[in-house]
Amino acid sequence: MLSKPRLVAEVGSALALGALRPSEYTAALIQVLRGNRRLVEGASVLEIGSGSGVVLAALGELGAASLCGIDIEEDAVASGMLLLHELGHGEVAELHQGDMWRPVAERRFGLVVANLPHFPMNDAAVPGRRMTWSAGGADGRRLLDPFLEGLPQHLALDGAAFITHNAFVGIERSRSILEPSGLALRIVDTTLVNLPEEKLARMSSSVLAVEEGRSIFRYGPYIFAEMHVVEICAAEKLG
Numbered sequence: 596m597l598s599k600p601r602l603v604a605e606v607g608s609a610l611a612l613g614a615l616r617p618s619e620y621t622a623a624l625i626q627v628l629r630g631n632r633r634l635v636e637g638a639s640v641l642e643i644g645s646g647s648g649v650v651l652a653a654l655g656e657l658g659a660a661s662l663c664g665i666d667i668e669e670d671a672v673a674s675g676m677l678l679l680h681e682l683g684h685g686e687v688a689e690l691h692q693g694d695m696w697r698p699v700a701e702r703r704f705g706l707v708v709a710n711l712p713h714f715p716m717n718d719a720a721v722p723g724r725r726m727t728w729s730a731g732g733a734d735g736r737r738l739l740d741p742f743l744e745g746l747p748q749h750l751a752l753d754g755a756a757f758i759t760h761n762a763f764v765g766i767e768r769s770r771s772i773l774e775p776s777g778l779a780l781r782i783v784d785t786t787l788v789n790l791p792e793e794k795l796a797r798m799s800s801s802v803l804a805v806e807e808g809r810s811i812f813r814y815g816p817y818i819f820a821e822m823h824v825v826e827i828c829a830a831e832k833l834g
């Protein structure tokens with residue numbers, strides 16, 4: 596765990612800020628969280644895959660009581676911690692380098708957020724990003740499934756989770772993973788994101804074949820895809 600900031604000089608050139616830059620997914624998630632300030636105020640927050648730390652920073656600004664982040668990349672933990680300290684949230688922040696739920700094995704949180712790598716492609720780095728940024732395996736669900744399976748053990752009973760969810764990786768499958776634990780999901784926002792050529796070239800062809808015209812739209816050389824922000828909480832709360 597990194598609970599104190601290191602000097603930028605210590606983090607040094609390993610700090611790949613460019614690779615951690617926020618995306619359209621990050622923006623959509625922050626926008627939804629800003630619209631749910633009531634759920635954020637006073638909440639103990641966990642973000643899986645915290646990257647630059649900007650989502651945690653936004654949640655700190657919205658009044659979260661504590662901010663816990665996990666990322667598999669050491670650089671992300673270092674730069675996230677710097678950002679949170681710079682913005683005055685260092686005292687309530689803890690960032691862990693680790694895999695998915697492992698660093699918070701026995702803990703529950705009032706608000707869980709995630710913008711996971713869940714693009715349907717086998718391990719390959721999109722130029723300008725690390726492989727761990729987007730690649731979700733052939734069906735895009737390599738991290739999404741364990742995230743949803745672990746969520747019931749880490750979400751407070753009256754808690755809520757908000758995640759980004761590509762429309763082309765099977766929202767119904769996500770629903771059915773949650774159902775046995777009494778959790779339900781609803782789509783709270785849908786937006787079109789640009790699919791740049793370098794990403795499309797790496798996309799699983801089986802997914803593209805099924806989803807083109809359904810959730811992926813091509814206008815000449817320009818391609819867009821639907822992405823949801825999804826809220827997850829106890830089924831009885833969603834009614």
Ligand SMILES: C[S@@+](CC[C@H](N)C(=O)[O-])C[C@H]1O[C@@H](n2cnc3c(N)ncnc32)[C@H](O)[C@@H]1O
Binds near residue numbers: 620644667668712727
């Ligand atoms: C799409 S990026 C999102 C980053 C940031 N939350 C944002 O919205 O800008 C996904 C993040 O998940 C991290 N990640 C990938 N695999 C992970 C794993 N197994 N456990 C924890 N974090 C992981 C990546 O390093 C990356 O920072």
